[in-house]
Amino acid sequence: MSGWEAALDDEEAGAVMRAVTRQLKLWREAAGLTQAEFGAAIGYGEELVSSVERGRRIPRPEYLDAADEVLGAGGKIAAMKGDVAEARYPKKVRDLKKLEAEAVELGAYNNSVIHGLLQIEEYARAIFNARRPGFTEDEVEQQVAARLARQEILDLMTGRRAFSFVQCESTLRRPIGGRMVLRRQLERLLEVAELRNVDLQVLPLDREENSGTDGSFRLLRLKDGATVAFSEAPLSSRVMTDPKETTILDMRYGVLRAQALSPQDSLAFIEKVLGETRT
Incomplete structure (x- = not known):
């Protein structure tokens, strides 16, 4: 996930990321998975999942694709990739x-x-x-x-x-x-x-x-x-x-x-x- 740290002083990007991470957390909790269990299912560590859900890391496209598949979101999570990519830019x-x-x-x-x-x-x-x-x-x-x-x-x-x-x-x-x-x-x-x-x-x-x-x-x-x-x-x-x-x-x-x-x-x-x- 190198290079995808969130710019915490960027209000516009921060608003996008709060919306994305809120959805990720809601989907995970609805599936009854802990952060550790979810991380293991998508191939990432618990610490990284926590960082994403706290808005400290911007999830890469492959992270969102894996989350969409594991959580059975039917493309709703993967559809956020464009907004997330924009938020990454200065x-x-x-x-x-x-x-x-x-x-x-x-x-x-x-x-x-x-x-x-x-x-x-x-x-x-x-x-x-x-x-x-x-x-x-x-x-x-x-x-x-x-x-x-x-x-x-x-x-x-x-x-x-x-x-x-x-x-x-x-x-x-x-x-x-x-x-x-x-x-x-x-x-x-x-x-x-x-x-x-x-x-x-x-x-x-x-x-x-x-x-x-x-x-x-x-x-x-x-x-x-x-x-x-x-x-x-x-x-x-x-x-x-x-x-x-x-x-x-x-x-x-x-x-x-x-x-x-x-x-x-x-x-x-x-x-x-x-x-x-x-x-």
Whole structure:
């Protein structure tokens, strides 16, 4: 159960977990099983069962599946896996995921790393492993799982959202995770760029003008027409809803897209950089 400790100071996640653990306890008691007997039946120790029912551990999907089968819940316990998985992610990530889910259009500029929605697992893990002060292994796994979960919105089947990404050339050449990881990451970019609802552009380093030197940011246009911006900076990343701020970043993003290569030329550029990693 490593990596599934509950965040006790997270009120939203705590409410979800209290509801889940209450149901688990009620089902166990209705079956007439002690915590020790229940743990033995599903293949876990009594201490872990106690920790789950007290809300100190988040039950993994396999725990809920086993509980559902042993307690004869007919899928009612297993159905909680989605809510439990969401509760595992940090609040900041959940909030961003909700905003992205509400957006009909998303635009993002990145000048340090590949955008999170485009990252492969190994690349994301290398980024989190490089943070200082460092994350624990459990925290790294939590962050990676949360980042990969956000990528569901790229699937055409989940909605008709439009995505555009502008990546500085430096992000295509920085070998985060090593040469092989970078190669697979570039291959992933080429795959995503083929999606009909995605425009991917590269801003070459030899451009005399770059309007994004202040740092990475993203823009989300919501269903109600409002625009939300997310500015990323060390220790001070924040969400902006004030039209005075979002309008500035919206204009800046438009300029960046004009300064960057076209989507078609960007694909050729990424293929060129990918070829260089193979020599």
